[in-house]
Amino acid sequence: MEKFTTVSGPAAPLLRANVDTDVIIPIQRLVGTGRTGLGPYAFERLRYEKDGSDNPDFVLNRPQYRGSPILLAGPNFGCGSSREGAVWALMGMGFRAVIAPSFGDIFFNNCSQNGMLPIVLPMDIIDRIAAETEAAQGARHTTVDLARQLVVTPDGTEIPFTVDGRKKEALLLGLDDIALTLRLKDRIEGWYAADRAARPWTWEGVER
Amino acid sequence: MPTLLDKIWDPHVVADLGNGWSLLYCDRVLVHDLSGGRALQEVGEAGYPVARPDLVFATPDHAVSSAPGRTSETFPTGARLLAGLRKRVAETGVRMFDLGEDGNGIVHVMGPELGIVLPGTTLVCGDSHTCTNGGVGALAFGIGASELKHVLATQTLPQRKPRSMRIRFEGAAPAGVTPKDMILAAIGRFGAAAGTGYAVEYAGSAVRALSVEGRLTLCNLSIEMGAKMGMVAADDTTFQWLHGRDFAPKGASWDAAVAAWRKLPSDDDAVFDRDLLIDMRDIAPQITWGTSPEQVLPVTGIVPNPADAPDDEKRNAWEAALTYMGLTPGAPIAGTKVDWVFIGSCTNSRIEDLRAAAEVLRGRKVANHVTAWVVPGSERVKHEAEAEGLDAAFREAGFEWREPGCALCVAANGESVPPGARCVSTSNRNFVGRQGTGARTHLASPAMAAAAAVAGAIADVRHYAA
Numbered sequence: 001m002e003k004f005t006t007v008s009g010p011a012a013p014l015l016r017a018n019v020d021t022d023v024i025i026p027i028q029r030l031v032g033t034g035r036t037g038l039g040p041y042a043f044e045r046l047r048y049e050k051d052g053s054d055n056p057d058f059v060l061n062r063p064q065y066r067g068s069p070i071l072l073a074g075p076n077f078g079c080g081s082s083r084e085g086a087v088w089a090l091m092g093m094g095f096r097a098v099i100a101p102s103f104g105d106i107f108f109n110n111c112s113q114n115g116m117l118p119i120v121l122p123m124d125i126i127d128r129i130a131a132e133t134e135a136a137q138g139a140r141h142t143t144v145d146l147a148r149q150l151v152v153t154p155d156g157t158e159i160p161f162t163v164d165g166r167k168k169e170a171l172l173l174g175l176d177d178i179a180l181t182l183r184l185k186d187r188i189e190g191w192y193a194a195d196r197a198a199r200p201w202t203w204e205g206v207e208r
Numbered sequence: 209m210p211t212l213l214d215k216i217w218d219p220h221v222v223a224d225l226g227n228g229w230s231l232l233y234c235d236r237v238l239v240h241d242l243s244g245g246r247a248l249q250e251v252g253e254a255g256y257p258v259a260r261p262d263l264v265f266a267t268p269d270h271a272v273s274s275a276p277g278r279t280s281e282t283f284p285t286g287a288r289l290l291a292g293l294r295k296r297v298a299e300t301g302v303r304m305f306d307l308g309e310d311g312n313g314i315v316h317v318m319g320p321e322l323g324i325v326l327p328g329t330t331l332v333c334g335d336s337h338t339c340t341n342g343g344v345g346a347l348a349f350g351i352g353a354s355e356l357k358h359v360l361a362t363q364t365l366p367q368r369k370p371r372s373m374r375i376r377f378e379g380a381a382p383a384g385v386t387p388k389d390m391i392l393a394a395i396g397r398f399g400a401a402a403g404t405g406y407a408v409e410y411a412g413s414a415v416r417a418l419s420v421e422g423r424l425t426l427c428n429l430s431i432e433m434g435a436k437m438g439m440v441a442a443d444d445t446t447f448q449w450l451h452g453r454d455f456a457p458k459g460a461s462w463d464a465a466v467a468a469w470r471k472l473p474s475d476d477d478a479v480f481d482r483d484l485l486i487d488m489r490d491i492a493p494q495i496t497w498g499t500s501p502e503q504v505l506p507v508t509g510i511v512p513n514p515a516d517a518p519d520d521e522k523r524n525a526w527e528a529a530l531t532y533m534g535l536t537p538g539a540p541i542a543g544t545k546v547d548w549v550f551i552g553s554c555t556n557s558r559i560e561d562l563r564a565a566a567e568v569l570r571g572r573k574v575a576n577h578v579t580a581w582v583v584p585g586s587e588r589v590k591h592e593a594e595a596e597g598l599d600a601a602f603r604e605a606g607f608e609w610r611e612p613g614c615a616l617c618v619a620a621n622g623e624s625v626p627p628g629a630r631c632v633s634t635s636n637r638n639f640v641g642r643q644g645t646g647a648r649t650h651l652a653s654p655a656m657a658a659a660a661a662v663a664g665a666i667a668d669v670r671h672y673a674a
Binding site: 016017018020022023026027028030031032034045075076079080081082083084087102103104106110113114123164165177178181185187191192195199200201204205206208 | 219222223225226227228229231233235236242246254256259262263271285286288289323324326328329334335336338350351352353354355357358361362363364366368370400401404405431432434435436454455456457458461462464465468500502521522524525528618619620637639640641642645
């Protein structure tokens with residue numbers, strides 16, 4: 001997994017509520033494709049005109065937000081489907097952090113599996129970061145510092161955020177969960193042996 | 209004191225990982241064609257064996273054609289995915305219920321149907337509607353590709369215990385009100401993010417009165433309220449429904465299981481982090497009008513006006529939704545002309561759903577301008593329906609009787625609702641482009657969908673009583 005330490009750049013505002021993962025990446029783009037190459041299809045239903053040209057009214061198409069590493073979003077961002085392709089598509093577009101008042105639970109977990117940092121901040125602070133960025137035409141940057149758990153707004157205000165300790169460590173070091181879990185292999189097998197004795201009916205029907 | 213959530217979660221904790229994280233044992237894993245082959249491949253490529261292939265079950269459903277007479281080659285892109293899944297399950301020893309075989313179907317239909325999921329078990333699948341399986345009293349939730357890889361390699365997942373929410377539905381169901389209407393009404397009232405961070409337990413007299421099929425429908429839409437887990441405590445209805453199913457315990461083991469399962473319901477004095485109540489008298493048949501499941505109305509309602517929205521954010525969302533949906537504020541939602549009707553999906557493709565729709569269709573015809581599809585949820589549902597003559601009833605009314613799969617719910621199989629077309633659908637998501645680019649989706653119950661097919665417009669099912 002890609003490490004996350006600090007990220008800095010113009011913060012791109014997509015401030016609508018309930019942006020679902022179908023909007024982030026249509027399922028048709030995930031049928032038989034891999035984890036890479038999805039960037040061009042992120043938000044494609046909002047981002048392009050019918051003829052495939054860029055929709056000039058879509059905020060992320062504005063020059064100052066192209067290639068932005070930080071996405072500002074509205075409540076319940078990433079709701080809906082479990083497709084991890086939503087995270088891969090956002091990363092393919094260049095995003096490394098998403099700041100929203102709330103997230104879909106599955107999307108939130110998928111982010112940190114891929115080196116993407118989801119940050120929960122109140123909407124008024126997100127609106128303020130967007131306003132400061134807009135006032136500077138994107139020329140002033142927002143910084144996300146994971147180690148210090150701070151978002152530094154374009155005007156230099158430091159906003160603290162909370163992050164789960166386990167996810168923070170994994171993101172900072174780029175750790176692979178599987179290797180960590182398999183250190184507990186004896187306990188996993190011990191759990192199963194005990195449960196096999198305690199709840200045999202759970203297992204008898206499927207064992208071979 | 210403990211809730212149903214506590215009674216399933218706590219015994220499944222293998223280790224405390226600190227910071228509120230637990231390593232949770234996953235009793236069952238379901239995989240499907242869209243992501244299952246890749247997940248199994250990635251586990252192998254990372255150098256890990258599949259930890260417990262006997263606990264993993266595969267079924268192709270997402271990217272398979274639903275056309276009558278289909279084969280696995282009918283949708284070529286899906287055929288490649290399915291070939292990959294077949295190869296990986298053969299290598300790893302995972303059981304698969306292949307296309308056209310007994311047991312095949314939509315993953316959240318076949319899991320309960322085969323008794324793969326049982327009360328008190330944990331189950332995960334790379335699909336957000338895994339919460340459906342909570343309808344038998346299990347703790348089931350959707351996960352992403354990386355978590356799926358983790359669970360295949362270790363049979364466990366690091367998870368934080370969610371907060372507990374209970375929604376009680378009290379009273380008798382009014383005419384025309386089905387489990388789909390109950391859960392849509394709850395999402396409309398509490399919002400599409402109300403359940404974020406929670407496991408929801410559905411309770412109350414109206415839930416006790418539901419069949420297992422109805423409970424699966426109820427739990428299916430938990431994720432549309434933001435909750436990745438939804439549950440109904442198992443009871444005699446559940447036990448009777450599960451008894452004798454393929455992977456359910458047998459004989460003395462069954463009796464021991466039922467005795468243990470009877471201890472799983474939340475204690476009478478259990479306290480929930482959030483406890484909500486819905487009076488069934490307040491629910492009428494529901495239909496969504498927008499592009500989020502929370503944008504829902506009773507069928508007697510009028511299309512809302514953004515000027516009446518409670519705040520700017522909602523006003524903008526309503527305006528965008530009305531534009532996309534091509535609706536006029538202030539107009540009655542009933543009477544809105546419909547081009548397509550889809551009955552199917554992991555929400556509403558079980559035998560009771562098909563019976564309810566067929567009941568409305570008896571002696572009636574689908575309006576000429578409507579394309580109407582019914583896609584049974586599994587091979588078993590299809591055969592049971594055919595044995596009852598439901599396929600003939602649908603065909604006589606003008607529906608296409610198709611082959612099991614996710615089909616028009618997610619449009620990942622080359623089938624879609626055309627741009628601009630309006631579809632009344634029994635599925636779970638009315639998101640922009642969900643049923644195809646530009647497609648306009650109205651979510652409703654199977655009976656409401658059948659009524660819309662006949663009327664050629666959104667219609668109140670209560671006017672179509674048999």
